[in-house]
Amino acid sequence: MALSFSDFEVTDLTQLDNADVNQLLDRLATQLQDLNPSIDLRRGVFKDTLAYYHAILETAIRTNLERYQSARSLQQIEADPTLADDDVVNEVLSNWGVTRKLGTQAVGSVTIELSANSSVVIPQGLVFEAQGLSYAAVATFTARTSAGQVSTPNDRLLVALSNGNWAFVVEVEAAAVGAGYKLNAGDLIVPGKPIANYVTSYAASSFSAGQNTETNTELINELQLGVAAKTLSNRTNMKAWLREYTDYQSVTNQSIVGYGDAAMLRDQHTIFPVSYGGRVDWYIRGQQPLQRTTKTAAATLISIGAGTNTSTWQFSLGKAVYPGFYEVDRIRREVDSALNSGFEIVSDARGNDLTGGGFLPDVASTAEGAYSAFQTTTIVFTDTVTDTGSLVVGDTANYVYDITGVPHIAGIQNLVSGRDYRSYAADALVKAPVPCFVQVTLTLNKSAGDAEPDVNSIKTAVANVVNQTGFIGRLDGSRIVDVVHNFIQNDISVTGLDLFGRIRNPDGSVQYLRSPDSLEVPDQPEKMVTANTVQFYLEVSDVSVNVQSVIPTAT
């Protein structure tokens, strides 16, 4: 929307500041009196009728100008961005080449389970609800009972599950923009209207897109990036360069570790134990929440338990499957894809695949390449369900697994490795931040007369505040308690805060943090674990809010 003066104009002359009007009236009277001493400007018609109303009109004009100048003033906007008009902020910051990131609607797949193998139609626009939020089917989908009936992209084959149900998948889109609409794999999402033979429905994998529109405060914080040259040079320049790419608008926190940083190990690849520079580790949080995606892999049977019904399987994930992923979990058979639990993972052997064309960063160890686009793994797990009677080592079978991470690692790595962009004196390795997976537990104490707190909203808000934490090396409980207080009133209190963190180090080892007060990232630069490399991730499902009525009702 184009900015017009009317956006700031005083439309009601009764809304002026009283002191402003009278101050101007006094000044006008004094000035006019000086100009013409014979006029009585202290009282009477000149003052009360002419000067008074002139002062009102003049005050209105001055107020308009002040409002306009304030709105166009970067200083005023920076003083309190929350008060500034969004359109004005857009226009002012456009002078520095900063454009607001617009929000996007979350989209994802929903698995619908039926109790019978019978065709159903999901009409376009059918509303689904999850955690109080609405989603709509993006097209008309038809569940088909046999593969021969599948003739269009929106025909979906019903697949038999081990629990006797039949499942098919449809795509839905959030009703509005925002990260709050992102669902994780397995989250319950139910249709708003009855579906024949319906049993249950849930997110097939983490929803994609779903990004908040950048707030004024966030936009102002990016101002320096607008001014900075968009080039792979210093930290500000590099962030400014990345911001220019609209494909990576979901990127939030970044940390650039380079020469002189203790956590930079890649510039010590010589016989001398010193840093010689020329290496950059660029830790990029590709999106605010943790991305949990469900995938399918063909596993190979490597052994069968003697005398038991267990079998050990293995599958490998190349660097292109999920670049920079964190973990694989919830491995289950295809027919059990709805299960929330999975088989035990025996080993997760990471490696790096530095094959292929183009420029390759200097990566000397598995740890150095962890969470980068070159990371690979081989997963070994134990299947305790499949009948081993007919199995032979070397058999293959499809297994469904969840994989967590953040997006854009490979895309950004390709960009920074491009000959046109990369520094001629250094290599940059793009990595997902070292993850600290967080669980939060808290208790709300209320009286019997207090309304039930909106626990779902509290969980979402807590997850947001944790996932927004920058590279500051600590997650303080006060920030969580503070955000919870936005949802409670009266005498409701927050107690029993418990913060639990699990850091998966780049070398594959795990360390745990626990505190009722604050999680502090240990300073272990030799492991590339420092405040500059670690990010906190909290999924809504890992927030526990206990509500208890223990406060006496006020009388």
Place this chain on the structure above:
Amino acid sequence: MQLSGTVQQYSNRTIDYLAFDDAKPQGDTLLSQVLVKEGQSGAVITGIEKLVQRFLIELLTEAASLNYQLSRGSMFMAALRAGVVRTSADLFSAFAEAEIDVRQNLRGEDKVTDPVDEQYRSAELITASLLGDTATLTIRLLSMAGESRVVIYPLRVSAAT
């Protein structure tokens, strides 16, 4: 009859616009609230005429009707508008009440250095009558000059006809 002052009477005095025209020294008259009358020029006034005009403006300005000068005016017009004035006795009562506000406001504007015939002392409602929707008031206005004031008539330049 058109009365006009002389230039000499205005020397060393500050002037105001004449906003209530047609005042006569004696007898009843209907004032015209205009700055310029048809066929005449506007007029400037000084002395007791200024005080009379200030008094009228203050009396007829409804209290709290000026957004940025809420203390200005009186309750006189509000009382009339509200319909609580039904007899001449009510008029006296309303005037007495309003005069307190007027006195406070006018005296607040006056300085001891102002000409005494421009300083407000008091006002008294001599007669009051109600006829239909018309209220007729006879008001005696006293300045600090008391009875000794000289009426300086509006200074007017006749407009060309």
